[in-house]
Amino acid sequence: MLRVEVAVVGAGIAGASAAARIAPHRSVCLLEREAQPGTHASGRSATMFATAYGNRLVRRLALASQAFLADAGHPGGPLLHPRGMLHVASPGQEALLEAFAAETGLARLAAGEVLDLVPILRPEAVIGGVLDRAAAAIDDHRFLQLCLRSLKAAGGTLRCNAEVTGIEPVGSGYRLATSAGLVEAELVVNAAGAWADGLARLAGMPPLGLKALRRTAVTVDPPPGSDPSGWPMAIDIAETWYFKPEGGRLLLSPADATEVPPQDVHAEEWDVAVAIDRYARLTGHEPRRIHHRWAGLRSFVPDHSPVVGCLPGHDRFLWLAGQGGAGFMTAPALAEIAAALATGRDVPDELRALLAELSPARLATIDG
Structure with missing residues (x-):
């Protein structure tokens, strides 16, 4: 005992x-x-830190956590590594872009500025965006x-x-x-x-x-000749996809939120296919190989x-x-x-x- x-x-x-x-x-x-x-x-x-992500209470908690995460006194240095988070708007999402910029107080970017930050995006897939420059990857x-x-x-x-x-x-x-x-x-x-x-x-x-929601991710190689190391994480303004640089590759997700009983979840083939399809439509790049695939649970109260x-x-x-x-x-x-x-x-x-x-x-x- x-x-x-x-x-x-x-x-x-x-x-x-x-x-x-x-x-x-x-x-x-x-x-x-x-x-x-x-x-x-x-x-x-x-594992991103972004005070423009989540509801108002989540953002306040993130701000209150920032000093600890950024403390250079931790063994190995700060737990945050600059990355940035680019919220991308596609045709038909003008209202969402306007509302998100107003809610967060972040400046809107023109389509060309978005493409400069993440050059693999197709021009016809982008009308503008919002960049959270303070966002960072968490170790x-x-x-x-x-x-x-x-x-x-x-x-x-x-x-x-x-x-x-x-x-x-x-x-x-x-x-x-x-x-x-x-x-x-x-x-x-x-x-x-x-x-x-x-x-x-x-x-x-x-x-x-509490509801347990499954989310899927895969890692793929970036398009030949591209270097994603300096790109921000890119995320749909409506959160129906995101991708981010990860160890020289790209981590992709369809931002799925499928309710499941609490369990050790695994990536479903359909969700993996959706992740690849959405990425390909945005970028024109069809990955030749999936290096790793997995799913995790996120739990929410109402x-x-x-x-x-x-x-x-x-x-x-x-x-x-x-x-x-x-x-x-x-x-x-x-x-x-x-x-x-x-x-x-x-x-x-x-x-x-x-x-x-x-x-x-x-x-x-x-x-x-």
């Missing part, structure tokens, strides 16, 4: 970053159902490992192959039955990603209506904002879920909030105003 003050369930970037922040103040165990941390959403992400693997090392250095414990199969109230906390043994904790942090509603049901808690906090009357069960496609770029701020709530410390002033919007109590769709 392992007894700790806090058990964090899920060793993706949400759970790992929260556990690392909690560990200096409380005894903590990080539980992961897979053999390695970051196996699902966190290991299959495009996701190093970020996750930094959290795990910080957890260990502060005396925290990581248990992999430890799927939670049962939760029962014990005293003022919970006893968790896992495939790696029993764990008792005064507080459970539910960072189980797409499985967070299932974990809540094990504890007799109402679910929040309002597409993250959830951090406890439901009324259930202050021993803290939600940290619903990050959608913004897990890495919001993790530092969300971990700071979750750790403060888990340890009884004050939430930093710049984040305290967000607590009501992040609370699970906001979700009117909660049922038993």
